[in-house]
Amino acid sequence: MPLFVAGLSHRNAPVELREQLAVDEDKLRELLRDIAGMGILREALILSTCNRVEVYAVADVPGEARTATFRQLCRHRGVEPASVEAVLYTHAEGDAVRHAFRVASSLDSMMIGEPQILGQVKDAFALAQSCEAIGPALHSLFSQAFAVAKKVRTETEIARHAVSVSFAAVELAKKIFAGLDGKAVLLVGAGKMSELAARHLVEQGAFPLYVANRTWARAQELARALAGTPVPFEALPTALATVDIVIASTGAPEPVIRLGTVQRIVSARRGRPLFFIDIAVPRNVESAVGTLDGVYCYDIDDLKQVVDANIRERVREAHRAEALVEREVAKFLAKLGDVEVIPTIVSLRERLEAIRAGEVKRTLTRLPDVTPATREAIEALSTAIVNKILHAPITKLRESSRAGSPRSWLELVHELFGLGRNP
Amino acid sequence: MHQTLLTFAIIGYVAATGLALAYLVQREEVLHRLASLATLAAWVLHTIALLALAIDLGRPPLANLPDAVSVAVWVVVLLEMWLERRYGLSVLGAFVLPVALVFSLQSMPTRPLIGPALSGAWLWVHIGLALVGIAAFVLNFAGAVMYLLQEHQLKAKQRPGALYYTLPALATLDRLTYRTLALGFPFLTTGLILGVLWAGTAWGSVFTFDPLAFSSFVAWAVYAATLAGRAAGGWHGRRAAYFAIVGFAALVLTLGAGLFLPGKHGS
Numbered sequence: 001m002p003l004f005v006a007g008l009s010h011r012n013a014p015v016e017l018r019e020q021l022a023v024d025e026d027k028l029r030e031l032l033r034d035i036a037g038m039g040i041l042r043e044a045l046i047l048s049t050c051n052r053v054e055v056y057a058v059a060d061v062p063g064e065a066r067t068a069t070f071r072q073l074c075r076h077r078g079v080e081p082a083s084v085e086a087v088l089y090t091h092a093e094g095d096a097v098r099h100a101f102r103v104a105s106s107l108d109s110m111m112i113g114e115p116q117i118l119g120q121v122k123d124a125f126a127l128a129q130s131c132e133a134i135g136p137a138l139h140s141l142f143s144q145a146f147a148v149a150k151k152v153r154t155e156t157e158i159a160r161h162a163v164s165v166s167f168a169a170v171e172l173a174k175k176i177f178a179g180l181d182g183k184a185v186l187l188v189g190a191g192k193m194s195e196l197a198a199r200h201l202v203e204q205g206a207f208p209l210y211v212a213n214r215t216w217a218r219a220q221e222l223a224r225a226l227a228g229t230p231v232p233f234e235a236l237p238t239a240l241a242t243v244d245i246v247i248a249s250t251g252a253p254e255p256v257i258r259l260g261t262v263q264r265i266v267s268a269r270r271g272r273p274l275f276f277i278d279i280a281v282p283r284n285v286e287s288a289v290g291t292l293d294g295v296y297c298y299d300i301d302d303l304k305q306v307v308d309a310n311i312r313e314r315v316r317e318a319h320r321a322e323a324l325v326e327r328e329v330a331k332f333l334a335k336l337g338d339v340e341v342i343p344t345i346v347s348l349r350e351r352l353e354a355i356r357a358g359e360v361k362r363t364l365t366r367l368p369d370v371t372p373a374t375r376e377a378i379e380a381l382s383t384a385i386v387n388k389i390l391h392a393p394i395t396k397l398r399e400s401s402r403a404g405s406p407r408s409w410l411e412l413v414h415e416l417f418g419l420g421r422n423p
Numbered sequence: 424m425h426q427t428l429l430t431f432a433i434i435g436y437v438a439a440t441g442l443a444l445a446y447l448v449q450r451e452e453v454l455h456r457l458a459s460l461a462t463l464a465a466w467v468l469h470t471i472a473l474l475a476l477a478i479d480l481g482r483p484p485l486a487n488l489p490d491a492v493s494v495a496v497w498v499v500v501l502l503e504m505w506l507e508r509r510y511g512l513s514v515l516g517a518f519v520l521p522v523a524l525v526f527s528l529q530s531m532p533t534r535p536l537i538g539p540a541l542s543g544a545w546l547w548v549h550i551g552l553a554l555v556g557i558a559a560f561v562l563n564f565a566g567a568v569m570y571l572l573q574e575h576q577l578k579a580k581q582r583p584g585a586l587y588y589t590l591p592a593l594a595t596l597d598r599l600t601y602r603t604l605a606l607g608f609p610f611l612t613t614g615l616i617l618g619v620l621w622a623g624t625a626w627g628s629v630f631t632f633d634p635l636a637f638s639s640f641v642a643w644a645v646y647a648a649t650l651a652g653r654a655a656g657g658w659h660g661r662r663a664a665y666f667a668i669v670g671f672a673a674l675v676l677t678l679g680a681g682l683f684l685p686g687k688h689g690s
Contacts, residue, residue: 161588175577178592271659273593290578294660302580309583 007054189250428472435465443516553614559607567667642673
């Protein structure tokens, strides 16, 4: 099957060029129609994200198809074709399959394991499908790519560890508390990152949420937005004694939570751990707080260090994912060989089965007193003959397909067995 | 017969320990699977060895300390496999198997298998209960060690290492040490009480000095204190973990005393 993928991505093309080439949905429909109009591509899918623009296609003459497609794309986007040609990569056949699997599994992403790409590929597939640009080859390729992506996600830990500071904080909380169900959170100060961390915690089951702010109105507002309870800033020490997780991000020039304050409440907590997430710079929590028994204190640098380690984990897991993808590519290619010839094999079987069933029926009505045993024997005999006859042509079709040249054989079989319209 | 089987079982435990430790560092799932397989295989051999021994002796293999410890190891490994599956603690083996291995090495054929003349049904109960207690405390010890390692990871705030990823959450480990303590303590207590009563009838006095008995009371006291601290004082985490380790050290001394010092438990 002459399958290929051509495109450019964050790996080799500068962001300026990717920006220029990125196509929105409406334009994409138009482009797919124009490409179909050229009559060179049998099937096509265009994937356009901020990190890549790629065309997956089936064409009889891939080289020509690729050039024509990108010329069309450049015309649409008003980009000089020469600048695109220079960075364009092309993968054909098995390499194209591997590329599709790797992209869908987020192995080719800028941030390995990021979850958006799979959705983007699915959208691109749906769009191409709605433009009737998807045929059997791309259909089986992308169905399998989605399955492989899911497998990579569940069988490796590629997407398991947080790569953002706010998620890293949630992950640390889980390493301390196991589950976050019913863990009370106190948000001190406001800020985008702290609000995000609070939301993540609440999503994981943390409850209740308290909000303290120097400005009472701001505390009320934020509490409403996060479905929490506002507490006066002066009541901070009291609140500290009851909560499990504190997110601090005030703009105060010096610590608002001091060692002495925490020391006083620790014994009242009877050993329940207390986790400070200090996102503020300068820091809001005196760092010595972290030396107390059962108290954990992470500032922004500590969190970033966790993120760094997590990224290394992802890269490590990516090696395992690559091996998995490699196995899936081999499996797919073996199966793919058969895809093109399967409709013919099916109709061939159906044709011979119809003949067999008809003849058996005719014979049986003519024979008087047929015992069930005889009937069974006749059925078995005729089925065996049909299967023996079918064996050689079916094997030959599969072989020719795996060798990449099933066309003439398909036509031959259609002619010989009178299977109607040519494949 | 049973010695040969036991030797193979120990070889299996050695392999399982190696694989479990390798898994702790490498985090390759295949290592974990192999370790589990080796553990199971060794445990099955161990089971057959113990059965063969019991048939040979015509009684439970608890009458002398080396055999009894071998039974304890058997219980430890059983508990380890169960807890690992139950709580999804794939790293548990790396902490339990080395201890089990050290304990099982003492039952290698280096000493004659002649125990003191022991008899009486409740003697078996005394030994059996104490052994289940000890098995639970091996896991208690493993949980405490894991807790301290993970706590160190979280407190030190250096770049997280392999242990940060493989070890479970602190709360989970704390629960594990608490549960194993709560499980082991009643067994150990009842076992000791029966032992004292038996000593009263067999040795003529409850207060005869015996190194094993003495040090097992020390262990019992440490565990009792931990349990009380946990239940009443709200002890958590690090302190409870330190006590678990001290208690276990006392237990190891107990067994050491039984194996190597002359006394009424001596072999």
